[in-house]
Amino acid sequence: MNPVSPRTLLVRGMLAGLLAGAVAFLVAYLLGEAKVDAAIAIEEAGQAAASAHEHAADAAAAHSHGEEAPVSRALQATAGLGTGVLLYGVALGGIAALVYCYALGRIGRFGPRATAALVTTGLFVTVTLVPFFKYPANPPAVGDPDTAARRTALYLLMIALSALLAAGALILGRRLAPKLGNWNASVVAGLGFVLLVGISYAVLPGINEVPADFPAALIWEFRLASLAIQTALWTTFGLAFGFLAERALVPSAAPKEALQPAS
Incomplete structure (x- = not known):
């Protein structure tokens, strides 16, 4: 190449x-x-x-949509x-x-x-x-506007954790490959990734704000x-x-x- x-x-x-x-x-x-x-x-x-x-009614109109949205739907x-x-x-x-x-x-x-x-x-x-x-x-x-920042932070935290765990699984697989072979090392690393993701799911708080x-x-x-x-x-x-x-x-x-x- x-x-x-x-x-x-x-x-x-x-x-x-x-x-x-x-x-x-x-x-x-x-x-x-x-x-x-x-x-x-x-x-x-x-x-x-x-x-x-x-x-x-008058106050509600001003509260909800009293001003026309600057950008149309x-x-x-x-x-x-x-x-x-x-x-x-x-x-x-x-x-x-x-x-x-x-x-x-x-x-x-x-x-x-x-x-x-x-x-x-x-x-x-x-x-x-x-x-x-x-x-x-x-x-x-769906979702409380007051918790928008918290929900965004948790979502970004989940992405960061997922990326770190994926990088760790990749490193683990490469180190185990000489001893276990590529296939077995990949399986072990993948299972470890799934296990740690499951633990992250259990540790991080859930969000249920659906009416x-x-x-x-x-x-x-x-x-x-x-x-x-x-x-x-x-x-x-x-x-x-x-x-x-x-x-x-x-x-x-x-x-x-x-x-x-x-x-």
């Missing part, structure tokens, strides 16, 4: 992340926005009912959502490319595409699946849509970055010149 600077892979990772963000935006618009609209409708209905119960669901998801994809693509630079040649004799697949899968499990199963995404109207009257089906549909968005993002990135990385790392075959026999 050609020696390639990390900058080259970083740029290609960000380009792959941009493409992945575009695909994720399409999935989010098709699967997620309807769930968000439904949750917002439930939230607004609850606010209207509470305002009517207080017998202060239609703009939020299109340009706002698209901008956010694209920036998110580019950022994750750059981070994943840096991880790829470190992992290339250090996790086994894998080619550029196989390494990209392994790195992408590992990051998907670490930064998406593990935090999701402890602190799944919730639609609007009793909120439709359970809507919550799970929203969570499944969120997971589908992340799956589309990481899958697209892994395929695109694997292709771009291979183009950069593996030299293309030189064209063969046809040799004409001497007459």
Whole structure:
């Protein structure tokens, strides 16, 4: 393989992340926005009912939506959502490319595409699946605004713990490989990762702020849509970055010149 600077892979990772963000935006618009609209409708209905119960219609109007929102819901669901998801994809693509630079040649004799697949899968499990199963995404109207900072901190803490445990599992697997073999070492390291993640789940506090009257089906549909968005993002990135990385790392075959026999 050609020696390639990390900058080259970083740029290609960000380009792959941009493409992945575009695909994720399409999935989010098709699967997620309807769930968000439904949750917002439930939230607004609850606010209207509470305002009517207080017998202060004028004050309630000023309290809930007395001023028109500076950004319309239609703009939020299109340009706002698209901008956010694209920036998110580019950022994750750059981070994943840096991880790829470190992992290339250090996790086994894998080619550029196989390494990209392994790195992408590992990051998907670490930064998406593990935090999701402890602190799944919730639609609007679910969650106390006063605890938003605490919930965000716990979610980020879960991501950090997952990343540290994954790095520890990787180191453990490499150290055990000479004694146990690659397969057995990988199994032991993976089981250790799962065990420690389970302990983290048990130690960290849970969050249950779902209103009793909120439709359970809507919550799970929203969570499944969120997971589908992340799956589309990481899958697209892994395929695109694997292709771009291979183009950069593996030299293309030189064209063969046809040799004409001497007459």
